Amino acid sequence: MGNGQDLAQTLGVRSDLLVERSVSEVVVHPDRIVLRIPDEPHYWAGNMVFFRGDKVDPEQQIAQFRKDLPEAAHTMFGWDTPDMKIGPEHAPFSRFGYELEQIDVLSLAQPLNRAPTPDGINIRPIETEEDWKQVIALQIDTAVEQGYDRDSFGIYVSKRFESRRRQIKAGLANWFGAFDGDLLVADLGIYADAAVSRFQEVETRPSHRKHGICAALVTVGVDWAKAQAPETIPVLQAHSDGPAGRIYRRCGFEHRETLVLAILPPQGTFERPADTA
Incomplete structure (x- = not known):
């Protein structure tokens, strides 16, 4: 048990764990980080698994999610590796009914281009x-x-x-x-x-x-x-x-990074609220 942030390889996963700090349970294993929010079982991004490294093993990783989060109606996991893109190795997920999502992680590594507050705001x-x-x-x-x-x-x-x-x-x-x-x-x-x-x-x-x-x-x-x-x-x-x-x-x-998520919504629907930032 712990917050897992210092063990995450990517800024994206570190920030995912940061956003759920103090309201979540995090369990760190050698091959994965398990995130759970007991009070919000239907919040997909708060109840998921981050596999450490770039190994893609659809059947094994789906089974591992089910073992780690057996109460979840959804399945959602990602890979804690900074340069993954959806490729042929992910194809079985689509055949199993999963939605694959490729997310960009942007960071500020230079001075901010400051924007003034508009008049009247x-x-x-x-x-x-x-x-x-x-x-x-x-x-x-x-x-x-x-x-x-x-x-x-x-x-x-x-x-x-x-x-x-x-x-x-x-x-x-x-x-x-x-x-x-x-x-x-x-x-x-x-x-x-x-x-x-x-x-x-x-x-x-x-x-x-x-x-x-x-x-x-x-x-x-x-x-x-x-x-x-x-x-x-x-x-x-x-x-x-x-x-x-x-x-x-x-x-x-x-x-800065590209992350990949595999998502199977409850009852075959895909209505996950978007996390736009």
């Missing part, structure tokens, strides 16, 4: 109950826009933010909102420790997109993380050419 930490209600509502609205079911996603995200608020109260993270008057128009989470920081859930209201608000939130988030730990490396996971990836690259983030 106020960026500050999320603090009040009304603030949090607006954050959850914006998360749900954005997910519905992407095709997720409002009711099921609402249950998921409400439970997620119970954990996140406990982590923020413990000083492990912070959540920032961009407000136009009293209206939340964008938000962003940031987790930090001495080695790595990880952005989470950059969301913007449609009426306020392409106004530079997300880049301003990233600037605030990096400043907060560096204030906690000056040597921390800011990290996110996204598709480099996707909306979140483009925002971060404009801020100075660069591609």
Whole structure:
């Protein structure tokens, strides 16, 4: 038992474990790291296995997941190796009904391209109950826009933010909102420790997109993380050419790693809420 972060090879997995710190159980084995959040069994990314190294053995690794997390309705695991791409060795997963996902890890290894806060926008930490209600509502609205079911996603995200608020109260993270008057128009989470920081859930209201608000939130988030730990490396996971990836690259983030996930959703559906950062 432990947090597993210092044993992970990649920044991506280190940051995955960081995001679940204090609300998860982590068991480290010679060949894998097992992550479990007992209070959130339906949160796929919080109940998964990271295999150490680049060995791909579909039948054995599926069986190992089932042994490690027998109560899980889903299957989700990845490989803690920095340069993996989906290749022929992964083909059996598709035949078994798995979704294969290739994720880019971007990090800030140079000075941040700082973005000013747009006129009329106020960026500050999320603090009040009304603030949090607006954050959850914006998360749900954005997910519905992407095709997720409002009711099921609402249950998921409400439970997620119970954990996140406990982590923020413990000083492990912070959540920032961009407000136009009293209206939340964008938000962003940031987790930090001495080695790595990880952005989470950059969301913007449609009426306020392409106004530079997300880049301003990233600037605030990096400043907060560096204030906690000056040597921390800011990290996110996204598709480099996707909306979140483009925002971060404009801020100075660069591609650092490529990770691969194998996912089998419950009952053959693929409705996993996206972790956009």
